[in-house]
Amino acid sequence: MIHFISDLHLCEERPDLTALFNKYMNEIAPHSNELYVLGDLFESWIGDDDDSEFAESIIAQFKAYSDSGKKLYFQHGNRDFLLADEFSKQTGGIIIDEVSPLAIGDQKALLMHGDSLCWDDVDYLKFRQMVRSQEWQNQLLSQPLAVRRAIAADLRQKSKEAQENKAESICDVHPQAIEEVLQENKATILIHGHTHRPDFHDIEIGGKHCQRIVLSDWGEQGNYLTVNGTDIESHYFE
Numbered sequence: 001m002i003h004f005i006s007d008l009h010l011c012e013e014r015p016d017l018t019a020l021f022n023k024y025m026n027e028i029a030p031h032s033n034e035l036y037v038l039g040d041l042f043e044s045w046i047g048d049d050d051d052s053e054f055a056e057s058i059i060a061q062f063k064a065y066s067d068s069g070k071k072l073y074f075q076h077g078n079r080d081f082l083l084a085d086e087f088s089k090q091t092g093g094i095i096i097d098e099v100s101p102l103a104i105g106d107q108k109a110l111l112m113h114g115d116s117l118c119w120d121d122v123d124y125l126k127f128r129q130m131v132r133s134q135e136w137q138n139q140l141l142s143q144p145l146a147v148r149r150a151i152a153a154d155l156r157q158k159s160k161e162a163q164e165n166k167a168e169s170i171c172d173v174h175p176q177a178i179e180e181v182l183q184e185n186k187a188t189i190l191i192h193g194h195t196h197r198p199d200f201h202d203i204e205i206g207g208k209h210c211q212r213i214v215l216s217d218w219g220e221q222g223n224y225l226t227v228n229g230t231d232i233e234s235h236y237f238e
């Protein structure tokens with residue numbers, strides 16, 4: 001069985017989310033053979049050299065998962081795009097591309113975080129382009145951890161303020177973005193997170209029935225998606 005989770009937004013300030021994560025890793029994830037984390041695992045990630053106890057405890061649980069012989073994959077979110085080689089090495093997980101294919105039965109599915117599909121959010125897309133550049137990342141990573149922590153807190157605050165002033169529709173995926181990515185990749189299923197609007201959408205693209213499946217963010221409940229053969233199901237737990 002394959003599991004998918006996204007948008008946990010784990011951080012030290014939310015022990016309730018960490019408790020849900022611990023429960024998931026200890027009691028639920030062991031029933032899977034493969035786990036895909038589709039972005040925004042962390043509320044922020046300031047670099048793989050983060051030596052906080054918090055970061056280390058999360059890493060240790062992923063390592064226990066991969067050490068048990070299971071496959072583990074991570075995709076970058078808009079919050080934790082700095083996850084890199086060292087994190088991958090420590091957890092035993094593989095960081096996969098922004099658009100990653102996966103066979104489900106005889107269908108081709110695409111796995112994405114989802115932020116790049118929000119075409120109407122022009123300001124965010126500009127910001128995204130900046131922070132995904134190697135130059136910007138190198139510059140940030142050259143700062144001491146304490147400075148990076150402050151920068152991350154500042155970016156979080158700005159993002160929160162920007163979000164409050166944005167229309168609902170701007171923060172959702174653009175129908176044309178969905179159509180393009182599925183057609184370009186000859187896929188019929190898209191699994192993503194990011195929007196915090198969990199749902200199963202049936203859509204028709206070029207006369208073909210397609211599905212867009214959106215994972216839930218974590219809050220009072222945790223959420224994971226399971227793929228068992230061709231059955232795709234969403235589950236909540238608390």
Ligand SMILES: [Mn+2]
Binds near residue numbers: 077195
């Ligand atoms: Mn996101």
